[in-house]
Amino acid sequence: MAKKLGLKERYALLTRGLDWETTYQPMDAVFPYDSYEGIKIKDWDGWADPFRLTMDAYWKYQSEKERKLYAILDAFQQNNGQLNISDARYLSAVKLWLQGITPLEYAAHRGFAHAGRAFRGAGARIACQMQSIDELRHAQTQLHAFSHYNKFFNGFHGFAHMRDRAWYLSIPKSFFEDAMTAGPFEFVTSISFAFEYVLTNLLFMPFVSGAAYNGDMATTTFGFSAQSDESRHMTLGLEVVKFMLQQHEDNVPIVQGWLDKWFWRGYRLLGLVGTMMDYMLPKKVMSWAEAWGIYWEENGTALFHDLGRYGIRLPKHHEVAAKEKQRLTHEMWTVLYQYGNALSLHTWVPDDEEIAWLSEKYGATFDTLYKPRLLFLRAAEQRGERYYNNRLPMVCQVCQIPIFYTEPDDPLTQCVRIVEAAATRHHCCSDGCADIFNHEPMKYVQALIPPQQIYRGEAGGARDIFEYAAWLHLERDVDTGEYRGSPDQKNWDAWQEAHKTKPANAA
Amino acid sequence: MADKVFISLQNNAEAQPIITAILADNPAAVLNESPGMVKIDCPSRLVIRRESVEAALGRDFDLQELHINLISLGGNIDEDDDEFVLYWRT
Ligand SMILES: [Fe+2]
Ligand SMILES: [Fe+2]
Ligand SMILES: [Zn+2]
Numbered sequence: 001m002a003k004k005l006g007l008k009e010r011y012a013l014l015t016r017g018l019d020w021e022t023t024y025q026p027m028d029a030v031f032p033y034d035s036y037e038g039i040k041i042k043d044w045d046g047w048a049d050p051f052r053l054t055m056d057a058y059w060k061y062q063s064e065k066e067r068k069l070y071a072i073l074d075a076f077q078q079n080n081g082q083l084n085i086s087d088a089r090y091l092s093a094v095k096l097w098l099q100g101i102t103p104l105e106y107a108a109h110r111g112f113a114h115a116g117r118a119f120r121g122a123g124a125r126i127a128c129q130m131q132s133i134d135e136l137r138h139a140q141t142q143l144h145a146f147s148h149y150n151k152f153f154n155g156f157h158g159f160a161h162m163r164d165r166a167w168y169l170s171i172p173k174s175f176f177e178d179a180m181t182a183g184p185f186e187f188v189t190s191i192s193f194a195f196e197y198v199l200t201n202l203l204f205m206p207f208v209s210g211a212a213y214n215g216d217m218a219t220t221t222f223g224f225s226a227q228s229d230e231s232r233h234m235t236l237g238l239e240v241v242k243f244m245l246q247q248h249e250d251n252v253p254i255v256q257g258w259l260d261k262w263f264w265r266g267y268r269l270l271g272l273v274g275t276m277m278d279y280m281l282p283k284k285v286m287s288w289a290e291a292w293g294i295y296w297e298e299n300g301t302a303l304f305h306d307l308g309r310y311g312i313r314l315p316k317h318h319e320v321a322a323k324e325k326q327r328l329t330h331e332m333w334t335v336l337y338q339y340g341n342a343l344s345l346h347t348w349v350p351d352d353e354e355i356a357w358l359s360e361k362y363g364a365t366f367d368t369l370y371k372p373r374l375l376f377l378r379a380a381e382q383r384g385e386r387y388y389n390n391r392l393p394m395v396c397q398v399c400q401i402p403i404f405y406t407e408p409d410d411p412l413t414q415c416v417r418i419v420e421a422a423a424t425r426h427h428c429c430s431d432g433c434a435d436i437f438n439h440e441p442m443k444y445v446q447a448l449i450p451p452q453q454i455y456r457g458e459a460g461g462a463r464d465i466f467e468y469a470a471w472l473h474l475e476r477d478v479d480t481g482e483y484r485g486s487p488d489q490k491n492w493d494a495w496q497e498a499h500k501t502k503p504a505n506a507a
Numbered sequence: 508m509a510d511k512v513f514i515s516l517q518n519n520a521e522a523q524p525i526i527t528a529i530l531a532d533n534p535a536a537v538l539n540e541s542p543g544m545v546k547i548d549c550p551s552r553l554v555i556r557r558e559s560v561e562a563a564l565g566r567d568f569d570l571q572e573l574h575i576n577l578i579s580l581g582g583n584i585d586e587d588d589d590e591f592v593l594y595w596r597t
Contacts, residue, residue, distance in 0.1 A: 006587065006588050007571075007586065007587050007588050050583070050584035050585060050586055051571075051584065051586060053571070061575055064575055065574075065575060068575070204578070204579065205515060205544065205546070205578065205579060206541070208543070208544075209541045209542045209543050209544050210542070212542040212543030212544075220543050224543065224544065224578050227579050228575070228576070228577040228578060228579075230579065231577055231579050232574075234579070234580070235584055238583065286541070298510075298511065299511070302510035302511060302512075302581065302582075302597070303581065305510055305595070305597040306510070306595045306596050306597050308597065309596065
């Protein structure tokens, strides 16, 4: 019997010699996109997937993951798993995931299909193909998992309608559209490397572990199942970066520029994830600052040290992220809280136990700057004057986050940067975003900025925030607004009561 | 101090023998547990040996089965049929 081929040989057979040089058309005409970014490739065979996953193994392990995942999802649904979560407030995080992150999975599916077509090397094409299929799986499994919550809670119904209309969902959406309108090398660097390798560990590890701690086995299971695909994607990301750096020294400054840009864009997006961890998880596992310390300051910088041999340095403005880590989520939560009339999720002032946890994790910064503000908002609510800012915020021309973050060295001064291009002035939230704008101004002047569009009447002619929310298909104080007193809260309390009074043998 | 590589696995019964084998083969590895998952950190280099996992598991094991319970990792990867290695070049 012939000897079974080894892993390296099987992968080589899949990725070497199966492709061909085109003859009817020159290769450059068939693959126009993989050269115009200026990346120089001498030898496409230098690209290898270190996992060396072949098609048969890919299908075998993916189907096994799916079987396990759906067994757990089915059990969760049949056993009314929604009643075992910590508190219905937790679902604000799940709503934000569905509205903000799931569409990114679908966008990644499209983006990698496109990138796979654009590369002329077979190894790169196969890696992109597998990733494109993975990302479609992520979008689908998330929709399946969340659809169960949609039967019992408000705010889940309109994610697809809202994706192109909700002002706050333009934060994640613009991130991906920026990546998808770049060339294929920048796209893979932005998504697989900066976003997946450097940053998504913060979403899929501490946040998903938090979901487990809050009793949400549906999210936990798809989250970890998706992240096991992500670990392949990250590996692809690291590999593509090393590949570009090894192929030609002229690639180094281009890649460094992309790392600078996408670190900052990803970090800005993660402000939402940090806020999910610190404010939306009723039972807390790890603070944003702690997670940033482990996953970026330890694990992320280790990666950059490894790339130091090619002349790569830490991304620009990483020190700003370090300065902001004690305040990022508190500033973000205040924004979500006040614009609650135009969000398809609930917000609230944390209770005393949660405030004590935030004090413990964030110390003097929290106690002097943010706790008094939360107590002020709580007092207003108790007087029957729950605070809403019923206007829409000015948002950053690049990351589209409302311009509310503060100066890196002064947490009491709003940080605004004004940039100019094409005879117009635009506002950015930070030096990081201003740098990105100034590098490609003619790209970012084209960005559609939701509050401006809404005020121009482009949101179905809405004249105020309530008409705008209705145009998003949101019902006031049902899908939107304060948690306390919402139908979600009333239902939850009634179900918990019924659960408690149920005779023991009925369990 | 040397930069750490890490591997993170779902904390379920199936992954236990793999976790046991990793900790036995990498004396410098540190196990960190949080709800639903474990994260194993190790300075510079961490190896997963097929034979050790097979001994802990009591059956044949293909290293690519790791994907089923894998959550995440940090480090360069070198994988063949017998070993899965995570390492930094710093
Ligand atoms: Fe994904
Ligand atoms: Fe991915
Ligand atoms: Zn910005």
